Amino acid sequence: MIEARGLARTFTGKHGRVEAVRGVDLSVAPGEIVGFLGPNGAGKTTTLRMLTTLLAPTAGTATVAGRDLRADPGGVRRRIGYVAQGGGTDPSVPAGEELDLQARLYGVDGRAQRIAELCARLELEGLWDRPCGALSGGQRRRLDIALGLVHRPPLLFLDEPTTGLDPQSRGNLWEHIRSMRAGDGTTVFLTTHYLDEADALCDRLLIIDRGRIVAAGTPAELKRRVAGDVVTLQLADPSGAARAREALSRHRSVRKAVAAGGAVRLTVEDGERQLMSLVRTLDAAGVELASLNLARPSLDDVFLTVTGRSLRDAA
């Protein structure tokens, strides 16, 4: 659905040249929900604006929804939907009028029916005459998405879709994005700087930092590959900690073992599968276990490992 090679954008301004995006390669398959994760200023929005024909790349090529980005931007536009970070509605214009205009601009057949269908699906019924400025944050976001979907695009771009929404509206929006893919097979490419969003919503993630993609994979793959799981073993008898650490550090799946207080903290590859074996090792060493905890690494850990900075600090 998207194939980009060496996509780059350099801005030349008063303060010299800024390489916002420095050679991005990416592939997105039909039907995927792909998340573009990175701190503010990493180049997410610039990449998105290039892929949606809003910004000409200074280098590189891309095929978007089957059309060449440089040779046929009009073809790309007809096949994609784009929802900008701040939305794109006029506060004084009634919601229905925005939808109607959008459908007319795309030349949608059966306009009224399509709009009614979208309003039903995105819980926008009864808001036709309401000025966009009078809608709630969640409603406006759903309207933005309806505007992006009015022409049934096979590919939808969402720039920071849930920024500024309350937790309930966020969850609700995730549901809508998932159901879009389930119902129409819509491919979704979204940017986010929320780890939980990337984790909960995306099939695959691309991590971008300082204009380059630094890691790619499913959320689970990324976490497994980069960080490993953290297993904390609380011992019944604190004095056995040193012995336990000694025994466990020889286990083949353990990368790192630290004894602290009455507990041993392990960094383990594929921790879930290794739990049983770790307990047996402990048993063989004659150490009694009080409790056991397995923590999956967060995407923040991934980001930290890949870039050397925490996503929270970077943002």
Add this chain to the structure above:
Amino acid sequence: MSLARTAADTRLVFGRCLRQTLRSKVAVVFGALQPLLYLVLFGPLLSRLVDVRGFGAGSAWQVFVPGVLIQLALFGAGFVGFGLIAELRSGVVERLRVTPVSRTALLLGRVLRDTLIVAVQAVMLVAVGLALGLRAPAAGVAVGLLFVVSLAAAVASLSYVLAMRTRSEDAFAPLLSAVTLPLLLLSGILLPMSLAPGWLDAVSRCTPFRYVVDAARAAFLGDYATAALAEGALVAAVLLVVSVWLGARRFRAENA
């Protein structure tokens, strides 16, 4: 992009913009308030000066009303950029630019709306002028309005170019007044430039509106076969073509 597509898109954009304007009827009325005040509160003073050298033949109203109309075109259309900056900020422009809409239509739809508003206001002003004592040939008034309309379209296009370049009210507003005020004073809108000393007259001849104002006055006086009218028509036409071309280029440019 075919011509039919551009025309259809222009109609859609025009309709949207017009509905936006009509939602705030107050703005339409108050937009014409400034020239109206000049007409009502300043015009009567001039009518006492009919005999002053330089006014030429005809009544003061035949000289003053065309000036006020050009002022309307300059200010009414000059400020339209503010609306675009608001739409750039709300993301509406970007949303429309991702659709296959003709880029030229995004400009033309707006400019047509602005021109229509100015045209309606101009007719209102002429009606008030008639009530105050303006007497001019109907054909001359029509030609004068044609000048106003083409000037409004040109000024609106340039206002959008400026708004696109500055992208913020804080930069746009001072720049706008820095451009419009000297143009207003140098065009001889309030008093004909034939009253001016030589150097001022020479500077005035370097600005385009001077010619359009003189031409509109000639039209109101019924002097159709004059150099002033021909020059004004030429300047207005060139200004219109260049401005719309600049505007269309700006709307087509990437990241605009």
